[in-house]
Amino acid sequence: MAELITVEDPDDPRLHDYTGLTDVELRRRREPAEGLFIAEGEKVVRRALDSGYRMRSMLLTPKWADVMRDVVEAAEAPVYVVSPAVAEQVTGYHVHRGALASMCRKPLPAAGEVLRTARRVAVMESVNDHTNIGAVFRSAAALGMDAVLLSPDCADPLYRRSVKVSMGAVFAVPYARLDPWFDGLAAVRAAGFTLLALTPGEQATPLDEAAPHRMERVALMLGAEGTGLSAKAMDASDLRVRIPMAHGVDSLNVGAAAAVAFYAVATGRPGS
Amino acid sequence: MAELITVEDPDDPRLHDYTGLTDVELRRRREPAEGLFIAEGEKVVRRALDSGYRMRSMLLTPKWADVMRDVVEAAEAPVYVVSPAVAEQVTGYHVHRGALASMCRKPLPAAGEVLRTARRVAVMESVNDHTNIGAVFRSAAALGMDAVLLSPDCADPLYRRSVKVSMGAVFAVPYARLDPWFDGLAAVRAAGFTLLALTPGEQATPLDEAAPHRMERVALMLGAEGTGLSAKAMDASDLRVRIPMAHGVDSLNVGAAAAVAFYAVATGRPGS
CATH class of the missing domain: 3.40.1280.10 (SPOUT methyltransferase, trefoil knot domain)
Known part of the structure; x- marks a missing residue:
């Protein structure tokens, strides 16, 4: 089971997967190069996990850490809890559904x-x-x-x-x-x-x-x-x-x- | 044929039909009450006219006054030409397709x-x-x-x-x-x-x-x-x-x- 890691500094390097999410051009280059993608919102995060994608980390506001307790407990990756304000500073937007997961891509089939x-x-x-x-x-x-x-x-x-x-x-x-x-x-x-x-x-x-x-x-x-x-x-x-x-x-x-x-x-x- | 009327003052009362277009709540109340609706973009304006809706007025940037010359010539309502900057001041947004028409609603059938x-x-x-x-x-x-x-x-x-x-x-x-x-x-x-x-x-x-x-x-x-x-x-x-x-x-x-x-x-x- 993962422990909740509270982060207060938006520049904390552990949150690097989630930076600049509104910069489409940057993310289009970065995500495939770094082998990750971002799942946003409880339902989508759960579906990514159910489909066998491996989690790199999760970024949750306190409310969602509570709602998604079972996901947090099963997680084998670090789970960062941040205030809504810090979530916005890191990602660049107001994260309405305060649950983001950085997931590992799989190799595409031929x-x-x-x-x-x-x-x-x-x-x-x-x-x-x-x-x-x-x-x-x-x-x-x-x-x-x-x-x-x-x-x-x-x-x-x-x-x-x-x-x-x-x-x-x-x-x-x-x-x-x-x-x-x-x-x-x-x-x-x-x-x-x-x-x-x-x-x-x-x-x-x-x-x-x-x-x-x-x-x-x-x-x-x-x-x-x-x-x-x-x-x-x-x-x-x-x-x-x-x-x-x-x-x-x-x-x-x-x-x-x-x-x-x-x-x-x-x-x-x-x-x- | 309508003459082009150049307007430079965004507060000109003749442009009242086009004010505050980004204020959804305001426009939802105003438009039915005033018996009008707004057609935006060349294609939609032409379709409204082809479907028999009567025009109250048109608001065009100079480029679109040129492209829509035939519509302007056939218009029986005033056609106002404004700069893109004035269009934005009046409507509240950058009008990408610089052609707006204020059209008369028809009574809805039963x-x-x-x-x-x-x-x-x-x-x-x-x-x-x-x-x-x-x-x-x-x-x-x-x-x-x-x-x-x-x-x-x-x-x-x-x-x-x-x-x-x-x-x-x-x-x-x-x-x-x-x-x-x-x-x-x-x-x-x-x-x-x-x-x-x-x-x-x-x-x-x-x-x-x-x-x-x-x-x-x-x-x-x-x-x-x-x-x-x-x-x-x-x-x-x-x-x-x-x-x-x-x-x-x-x-x-x-x-x-x-x-x-x-x-x-x-x-x-x-x-x-």
């Missing part, structure tokens, strides 16, 4: 490993917004996608904001980087997947006509909000599919489009 | 009127977050819902943030307040609608089994993020439906859940 057992895979190209990455992971997990593949320029699913928006779903769905991009897409096809490119383009096949839930193995490709999939990614697909639009609306936001497509791919799957 | 011709209706209970209201309207419009009904305590779809997040979809889908709540739900049923209550509850019928797209008239009821539908609203429904969840995830966010449910309700509708 794409081939992820594909071996999966039947429904989401493939994201150039989705570099942390909120969108998190939202897509939450829907992918909830709606039964087996895995997520990311182009090398997609944002980090373990960045604090992604983890939070996903409600911890980034821990539940296996994911890998698809590198090299675009050639990796051929490997997905070689693994037995039909590559569907989601686009609002009018010449694409309506999703319900494509009936992806009847396909044996499906890789559903999604692009970023606004730009969508690149022409090269579209060319590398087997079929372009669209969600039919009404009322003259030209598109859904990427989170809504992903949710609808995952539902169409996963629901009514053979044997369920 | 629920009965909206229901007369509709076949697929979304019913929202206590959704009081402007971003969520906007997101749900965008998906409702895109996915072919015919109308939206709101409990009296739902947020205003014409609040600036709702309009923006909806990308103007709040102009495309007819909506009405369902008052009194909950008794209004009986009127929806009397109009021939099957009332489906969307819930994550495990005892509910999976959405694909319920096959709402085969129903003649469907009212899909949605609650707020977190709390969901009230027990009384659930009791007033004909059937509770759920989106099946995987990977131990307990829920989708309200925008994603709405999009999936609208797709399930609207796709494969008889005759299409």
